[in-house]
Amino acid sequence: DNGFIDDVEGYVLIDWASEVISNDMLDDHGHGTHLSGIIAAQRNGVGITGIQPNAKILPLKVFNRFGKGKQLEAALAIRYAVDNGAHIINCSWGYSKKTKVLEDAIIYAQDHDVIVVAAVGNRGTDDVLYPASFEGVIGVGSVDEDMNKEWYSNYGRHVDFSAFGSQVYSSLPSNRYGPMTGTSQSAAIISGILSSIKxxxxxxxxxxxxxxxxxSSSSPVVKGADKGHGMPLALGLLAEFDIEAETFDLVDKKTGKDDKDEQILSRVLNAPNPVKGTSTTVFFTAKKENLTIIVEVYKMDGTQILEASSQSVKGNNSINLDLTDMMNGVYPYTVRIEESGFSEVEKGLCVILR
Incomplete structure (x- = not known):
């Protein structure tokens, strides 16, 4: 019981101040259905498949059939989503004026470690929109197939990442499918990728x-004014966190023997990276359990400055590194197996930018 009557499929908060609210989630505009399909359309052989077909969508309606809505209702929807367990909030909308009620709702989400993704706008200018321009919100612009900024995509300091935005094919109301264009679609793509990793x-x-x-983006260190860090390399990024990565077969099905020549360690990366705080976590996949795994961090001159270790489990592993005493810079690291009969080393690069 959350105080909202019959909200089993979401809630409509249009004209909340006038107490005109309901649980009728009919999409009379089409925008929300299109974005939901990009993120989470089911893999059922019909229409399209979303980036994360297993994602659960919590639909909250704050805009009318003309695409108009108030910041108060938008802020209430964000708080509702946080209170009802949302991990990612996709805001493919924006306002040109900043209000404290919307900003406070964004801060409320961030205080609960909820990710907020927002479209930066389709005016082709450096105009700022909110919530994309609020601190900590992931602002998303659009790029074309050549990774150039789309003509309609807004630009500026509020753009964090970019994704395809033109003629994106997805679901529409009344069991239809079709293309739409805009930074709204780009934001949904980023939300889908984040949902897959989460x-x-x-x-x-x-x-x-x-x-x-x-x-994983095309510009990981420098954040440009037109495309932010660029477009995340989705295939490479999702490969690092493939949901199937936990399933391994260490036995050759033909001979029944262990394949000791097979690579044991894979998918090595660390996050956060670049590091702005005092720690980072090295993630990797192991195909064998109970192996001693050692992470060694070096200066660029080859001097070892840090070491951490753990026993592996079959599947996904992580080792936390305390970087409190390390200065800004670039640090190579290795992830290696310390076990008789195994000799394998994987490499990574950690950047500290405080």
């Missing part, structure tokens, strides 16, 4: 997820 590694914080996106 589903695989629920313990990742908002900062760690942002760092993973940054690390």
């Amino acid at each position: 589903a695989y590694q629920p313990s990742l914080t908002s900062q760690e997820l942002y760092s993973l996106m940054q690390q």
Whole structure:
């Protein structure tokens, strides 16, 4: 019981101040259905498949059939989503004026470690929109197939990442499908990618997820004014966190013998990266359990400055590194097996930018 009557499929908060609210989630505009399909359309052989088909959508309606709505209702919807367990809030909408009621709702979400993704706008200018321009919100612009900024995509300091936005094919009301264009679609793509990673590694914080996106983008260190960090390399990023990665077969099905020549360690990366705090976590996949895994961090001159270890489990592993005493810079690291009969080393690169 959350105080909202019959909200089993979401809630309508249009004209909340006038007490005109309901649980009728009919999409009379089409925008929300299109974005939901991009993120989470089911893999059923019909229409399209979303980026994270297993994601659960909590639909909250704050805009009327003309796409108009008030910031008060938008802020209430954000708080409702947080209170009802949302991990990611996709805001493919924006306002040109900032209000404290909306900003406070964003801060409320961030205080509960909920990720907020927002479209930066379709005016082709450096105009700021909210919530995309609020601190900590992931602002998303649009790029074309050549990774150039789309003509309609807003630009500026509020753009964190970019994704395809033109003629994106997805679901529409009344069991239809079709294309739509805009930074709204780009934001939904980023939300879908984040949802995929979060589903695989629920313990990742908002900062760690942002760092993973940054690390996999075309411009991981420099944030440009037109495209932010660029477009995350989705295939590479999701491969690092493939939901199937936990399933391994160490026995050759033909001979019944262990394949000792097979690579044991894979998918090595650390997050957050770049590191702005005092720690980072090295993630990797192991195909064998009870192996001693050692992470060694070096200066660029080859001097070892840090070491941490743990026993592996079959599947996904992590080792936390305390970087409190380390200065800003670039630090190579290795992840290696310390076990008789195994000799394997994987490498990574950690960047500290405080």
